[in-house]
Amino acid sequence: MSDYKIEIKNLYKIFGPNDKSMVELVANGTGKQELLDKYGHVLGLKNVNIGILANSVNVIMGLSGSGKSTLIRHINRLIEPTVGEIIVDGENVLGMNHEKIRDFRRFGASMVFQKFGLMPHRTVLENGMYGLNIQGMASGEAEKQAKHWLNRVGLSGFEDRFPAQLSGGMQQRVGLARALATDADILLMDEAFSALDPLIRADMQTILLDLQAELHKTIVFITHDLDEALRIGDDIAILRDGELIQKGTPQNIVLKPADDYVADFTKDVNRARVLTLNTLSHETGSKEGLRLDGDLSIEQAMQQMVNSEYNLVTVMNDGTPIGQVSLSDMVGAISRPDATNSGSTTTYR
Amino acid sequence: MGFFDKFPAMERADLRDLKKGIDSSFKEFSRSWGESIEAFFDPLFYFLVNFEKLLLSTPWPIIISIVAGLSYWGSRSWKLSAGAAISFLFIGYLGMWDNTMSTVALISVATFICIALGIPIGVAMSKSDRLQSTITPVLDIMQTIPIFVYLLPVVMLLGIGKVPGLIAVCVYAMPPIVRLTNLGLRLVDKEILEAADAFGSNYRQRLFSVQLPLALPNIFAGVNQTIMMALAMVVIASMIGVKGLGVPVLQSIQNQYLALGMMNGLAIVALAIIFDRVSQKYGKRLQRHREGGSDV
Numbered sequence: 001m002s003d004y005k006i007e008i009k010n011l012y013k014i015f016g017p018n019d020k021s022m023v024e025l026v027a028n029g030t031g032k033q034e035l036l037d038k039y040g041h042v043l044g045l046k047n048v049n050i051g052i053l054a055n056s057v058n059v060i061m062g063l064s065g066s067g068k069s070t071l072i073r074h075i076n077r078l079i080e081p082t083v084g085e086i087i088v089d090g091e092n093v094l095g096m097n098h099e100k101i102r103d104f105r106r107f108g109a110s111m112v113f114q115k116f117g118l119m120p121h122r123t124v125l126e127n128g129m130y131g132l133n134i135q136g137m138a139s140g141e142a143e144k145q146a147k148h149w150l151n152r153v154g155l156s157g158f159e160d161r162f163p164a165q166l167s168g169g170m171q172q173r174v175g176l177a178r179a180l181a182t183d184a185d186i187l188l189m190d191e192a193f194s195a196l197d198p199l200i201r202a203d204m205q206t207i208l209l210d211l212q213a214e215l216h217k218t219i220v221f222i223t224h225d226l227d228e229a230l231r232i233g234d235d236i237a238i239l240r241d242g243e244l245i246q247k248g249t250p251q252n253i254v255l256k257p258a259d260d261y262v263a264d265f266t267k268d269v270n271r272a273r274v275l276t277l278n279t280l281s282h283e284t285g286s287k288e289g290l291r292l293d294g295d296l297s298i299e300q301a302m303q304q305m306v307n308s309e310y311n312l313v314t315v316m317n318d319g320t321p322i323g324q325v326s327l328s329d330m331v332g333a334i335s336r337p338d339a340t341n342s343g344s345t346t347t348y349r
Numbered sequence: 350m351g352f353f354d355k356f357p358a359m360e361r362a363d364l365r366d367l368k369k370g371i372d373s374s375f376k377e378f379s380r381s382w383g384e385s386i387e388a389f390f391d392p393l394f395y396f397l398v399n400f401e402k403l404l405l406s407t408p409w410p411i412i413i414s415i416v417a418g419l420s421y422w423g424s425r426s427w428k429l430s431a432g433a434a435i436s437f438l439f440i441g442y443l444g445m446w447d448n449t450m451s452t453v454a455l456i457s458v459a460t461f462i463c464i465a466l467g468i469p470i471g472v473a474m475s476k477s478d479r480l481q482s483t484i485t486p487v488l489d490i491m492q493t494i495p496i497f498v499y500l501l502p503v504v505m506l507l508g509i510g511k512v513p514g515l516i517a518v519c520v521y522a523m524p525p526i527v528r529l530t531n532l533g534l535r536l537v538d539k540e541i542l543e544a545a546d547a548f549g550s551n552y553r554q555r556l557f558s559v560q561l562p563l564a565l566p567n568i569f570a571g572v573n574q575t576i577m578m579a580l581a582m583v584v585i586a587s588m589i590g591v592k593g594l595g596v597p598v599l600q601s602i603q604n605q606y607l608a609l610g611m612m613n614g615l616a617i618v619a620l621a622i623i624f625d626r627v628s629q630k631y632g633k634r635l636q637r638h639r640e641g642g643s644d645v
Contacts, residue, residue: 076547078543078546078547102549102551103549104549105546105547105549106548106549110547111544111547111548113543113544113547117541117543118541119541119545119558119562119563120563121562121563121636131548131549133554133558134548134549134554182548188547
């Protein structure tokens with residue numbers, strides 16, 4: 001699979017003095033609790049295999065303690081794995097020596113932190129320049145680049161402030177600008193927006209999506225918030241207790257939760273906003289409906305239908321009809337799964 | 350019962366032999382190594398002597414302008430700078446100028462040595478827990494052992510004079526800067542260090558661009574403490590032949606010269622206050638970013 005920018009293979013992380021000898025126990029099914037009680041070791045990650053798609057937003061989701069922050073720190077090796085492989089552009093990060101890993105962190109992958117990780121003694125501009133300083137870029141050029149990216153995240157005019165003088169949302173914009181300034185292909189975002197209040201968070205998501213539409217970075221985005229994951233993720237992986245439970249597109253996660261854990265996560269999601277016409281589209285008859293693009297969400301489609309006399313949609317893909325969706329299909333799809341248990345006949349494609 | 354009545358101490362003769370043995374072997378050591386150790390400290394001696402000469406030969410108005418200028422540069426406060434100048438004028442008027450210059454020279458050189466040695470030791474300590482647990486007791490000893498106890502071997506080795514005085518001052522004054530450098534570096538926020546690592550900083554970049562700047566408040570508290578403790582040693586240093594404000598204080602104790610003791614004592618206090626306020630204000634000024642802002 002060459003369209004994976006990063007491939008994580010058979011990754012185990014166990015915290016404790018004899019971590020290597022615990023791998024086999026874990027592989028043979030020793031659980032997290034048992035490992036802690038009997039052997040005094042903490043299970044971080046268990047046999048994780050994930051392919052990170054190039055040029056897209058890859059969300060890794062899980063509750064606290066699920067190992068997601070541990071996982072992202074393996075990619076730039078802030079944490080050493082117990083066993084496993086992490087292949088970036090065909091090269092195993094875990095085989096790199098100190099020099100190489102430093103270069104990879106300087107030029108290959110930059111990071112945004114939950115608590116921003118800004119340097120309080122540096123101004124906003126100096127923080128933006130940090131990665132470039134470390135790269136060894138001449139300070140004139142670094143200043144120019146940092147200013148460009150600070151401008152892109154909407155911080156022009158704040159260059160001479162100190163981080164403590166900014167609000168949380170603005171501080172994280174500095175964090176984002178600092179990470180983008182290094183021009184690394186990979187952007188690692190560890191719960192980058194989790195510390196922000198909901199409105200600011202939505203703002204930041206919009207900024208990120210706008211930038212991504214233009215930059216096409218490979219983004220690994222950690223979150224515990226499913227709404228955030230569904231909004232920005234092209235691909236979502238769900239972790240529990242250090243194990244990968246499910247991986248797929250947002251639609252897939254919502255429609256086909258792999259188990260109760262995932263189903264629990266997804267039950268309060270606004271389905272109308274996540275599901276698209278494409279996913280519901282199926283062949284019924286030849287009856288002509290309102291022609292709508294398949295990428296529209298159900299929410300958008302319903303709004304359009306209200307303004308027309310149709311109660312049937314003909315789903316269009318590149319100008320050709322590929323199927324139909326009825327109003328009752330839509331209503332069925334957006335109702336919560338526990339409400340549809342009682343013999344609904346809705347079928348999804 | 351005899352066992353419980355009297356502590357089972359060493360035989361007197363054995364104890365005497367033990368002490369004699371230690372004494373004679375140290376004398377032996379100082380006889381054979383004293384000169385080379387003295388030669389080792391020669392550069393320090395010349396540095397101190399020449400610095401003192403420089404201060405003494407510079408016309409007093411220049412010294413006072415330098416004092417006022419440095420105070421202003423450090424504290425950005427006209428009041429403090431004027432206060433420093435006035436104190437020096439008073440000191441000179443009361444006939445203590447030369448002694449004050451000698452003391453300023455000693456304190457400056459001692460502080461410089463303490464910083465030059467103490468900060469690197471503190472940095473090394475912050476990196477290694479093992480080193481920390483080795484050095485901490487040494488620092489405890491340096492601070493608590495009665496000064497005369499280590500003064501004696503130093504005098505036996507190097508004789509009486511400036512260098513042993515300087516060493517005595519440094520032994521006593523160095524622990525705070527080492528401790529507080531170590532503490533300051535250990536207290537730097539782990540998240541910020543992780544960010545520095547994530548962007549590929551090497552050890553030097555991390556130390557100089559993140560750790561030391563963020564540890565600065567503590568390091569400055571250490572520098573301040575070191576200066577204060579060095580000043581506290583001035584009188585004791587005068588006992589082993591260091592010139593300066595300590596000498597008249599010592600004389601006044603021996604001869605009950607109340608006024609002489611008071612004046613010189615107050616001159617030491619004036620120096621302490623000037624050094625303390627200026628260094629504190631300077632330290633604070635470096636922490637501009639901590640003030641935060643209400644304007645956003």
